[in-house]
Amino acid sequence: xxxxxxxxxxxxxxxxxxxxxxxxxxxxxxxxxxxxxxxxxxxxxxxxxxxxxxxxxxxxxxxxxxxxxxxxxxxxxxxxxxxxxxxxxxxxxxxxxxxxxxxxxxxx
Amino acid sequence: xxxxxxxxxxxxxxxxxxxxxxxxxxxxxxxxxxxxxxxxxxxxxxxxxxxxxxxxxxxxxxxxxxxxxxxxxxxxxxxxxxxxxxxxxxxxxxxxxxxxxxxxxxxxxxxx
Numbered sequence: 320x321x322x323x324x325x326x327x328x329x330x331x332x333x334x335x336x337x338x339x340x341x342x343x344x345x346x347x348x349x350x351x352x353x354x355x356x357x358x359x360x361x362x363x364x365x366x367x368x369x370x371x372x373x374x375x376x377x378x379x380x381x382x383x384x385x386x387x388x389x390x391x392x393x394x395x396x397x398x399x400x401x402x403x404x405x406x407x408x409x410x411x412x413x414x415x416x417x418x419x420x421x422x423x424x425x426x427x
Numbered sequence: 428x429x430x431x432x433x434x435x436x437x438x439x440x441x442x443x444x445x446x447x448x449x450x451x452x453x454x455x456x457x458x459x460x461x462x463x464x465x466x467x468x469x470x471x472x473x474x475x476x477x478x479x480x481x482x483x484x485x486x487x488x489x490x491x492x493x494x495x496x497x498x499x500x501x502x503x504x505x506x507x508x509x510x511x512x513x514x515x516x517x518x519x520x521x522x523x524x525x526x527x528x529x530x531x532x533x534x535x536x537x538x539x
Contacts, residue, residue, distance in 0.1 A: 350525045362530040409525040417470040
């Protein structure tokens with residue numbers, strides 16, 4: 320079993336829909352990261368969380384430390400949100416473990 | 428502009444021919460890492476460095492070497508590349524341990 324599990328693996332939605340991507344982990348962590356990888360391959364860090372909730376524009380990330388679970392939400396989704404979203408957890412100094420990623424496609 | 432650069436971006440080589448992929452950051456970050464990304468396996472950490480002359484193995488270090496002689500540079504060395512090292516490689520840096528990572532654009536390597 321992977322230390323970091325994401326669901327769903329693939330998600331297709333219509334423009335404007337509310338999107339939720341889930342991440343569960345089985346190990347102790349110091350922080351959780353949400354990353355976005357565009358079709359061209361580049362990776363951008365969206366959020367780093369150690370507790371609670373963070374919001375940036377239409378993106379919201381939450382984490383529940385007790386349940387070892389995090390969610391990434393996208394409100395009013397747009398085709399430009401189409402990307403692979405990757406959850407990663409920090410374990411100790413600079414050691415990152417990644418989920419498999421969720422491929423999101425938003426149709427106009 | 429704050430950035431992480433990698434070179435080359437694309438490389439085709441043959442088994443056994445030593446190669447180096449360079450990584451440089453201009454943000455004065457303490458921490459740097461190398462990852463490889465493979466279909467079905469996702470991103471995996473190869474090596475990381477907490478500071479100059481301080482490096483440690485990640486999850487898949489076999490077949491790779493790194494060095495950190497200067498704070499800004501963290502080259503990845505493949506002494507004798509093999510086809511199973513065909514992959515997409517990313518370098519990343521962060522201000523300190525566990526903080527937001529800044530990724531380079533990636534290097535796509537094909538070993539024949």
